[in-house]
Amino acid sequence: MNQEQIIQCGDELYEALTQRHTLRPLTERFDGITIEEAYHISLRMMDRRVEAGETVIGKKIGVTSKAVQNMLNVYQPDFGYLTDKMAYSQGQEMPISEQLIQPKAEGEIAFILKKDLMGPGVTNADVLAATDCVIPCFEVVDSRIENWQIKIQDTIADNASCGLFILGDKAVDPRKVDLMTCGMVVEKNGAVISTGAGAAALGSPVNCVAWLANTLGTFGIPLKAGEVILSGSLVPLEPVQAGDFMSVSIGGIGSASVRFV
Numbered sequence: 001m002n003q004e005q006i007i008q009c010g011d012e013l014y015e016a017l018t019q020r021h022t023l024r025p026l027t028e029r030f031d032g033i034t035i036e037e038a039y040h041i042s043l044r045m046m047d048r049r050v051e052a053g054e055t056v057i058g059k060k061i062g063v064t065s066k067a068v069q070n071m072l073n074v075y076q077p078d079f080g081y082l083t084d085k086m087a088y089s090q091g092q093e094m095p096i097s098e099q100l101i102q103p104k105a106e107g108e109i110a111f112i113l114k115k116d117l118m119g120p121g122v123t124n125a126d127v128l129a130a131t132d133c134v135i136p137c138f139e140v141v142d143s144r145i146e147n148w149q150i151k152i153q154d155t156i157a158d159n160a161s162c163g164l165f166i167l168g169d170k171a172v173d174p175r176k177v178d179l180m181t182c183g184m185v186v187e188k189n190g191a192v193i194s195t196g197a198g199a200a201a202l203g204s205p206v207n208c209v210a211w212l213a214n215t216l217g218t219f220g221i222p223l224k225a226g227e228v229i230l231s232g233s234l235v236p237l238e239p240v241q242a243g244d245f246m247s248v249s250i251g252g253i254g255s256a257s258v259r260f261v
Contacts, residue, residue: 010044016144038156058228080160106233107248119217133171168256177252196234205231
């Protein structure tokens with residue numbers, strides 16, 4: 001792809017985001033699009049969001065669990081950027097019918113950093129030392145690509161299919177909980193729909209954050225103190241619509257809940 005095509009794709013994805021419509025997969029339209037080109041497209045899309053007044057407040061790792069990889073037929077992690085417009089707090093209703101196109105919810109663990117992390121060479125011990133706390137989280141992903149027909153390049157270009165997220169109201173020291181074995185239970189409209197454990201995400205959510213720090217390090221991008229880092233889903237994605245109520249409980253950490261409108 002040339003620079004003009006990268007800008008064109010980033011602008012198309014931004015317009016799809018703001019006008020709530022989908023696009024044909026980029027991988028069908030541009031033969032041989034690379035992962036690096038896809039990241040440049042995502043940066044163009046994010047530049048448009050920042051120009052419109054959004055502020056980057058963190059980063060996310062996507063496609064970390066086998067359950068999600070199998071659902072999407074995407075078999076390696078990716079990353080995207082979080083902005084203040086995506087963030088909701090416990091007790092707030094989430095307006096997916098006004099802002100998203102084809103939303104799917106996933107339970108995960110959010111890390112709040114107190115120190116910068118800059119790869120390469122970041123270890124799990126470095127991640128724990130740099131983390132202020134972990135918080136239960138619902139991420140509601142969305143895709144600007146028709147019917148979620150994505151390859152890895154499509155979801156990367158689309159800012160790792162970022163939508164909205166909500167953080168629970170309890171924060172825990174990550175050194176006081178076993179993030180590998182902690183269990184997760186997700187309920188939708190009063191019924192348990194999925195269970196998982198920390199090990200579902202690349203063996204541990206800490207591995208995910210280390211992977212992200214080291215991957216971003218190759219681009220010269222740090223994880224910054226104060227940022228929210230979403231470490232990846234521990235359960236399958238669940239389609240949601242206005243009227244649904246979901247809750248997630250994570251052993252040793254706490255819970256989060258959200259009503260969709």
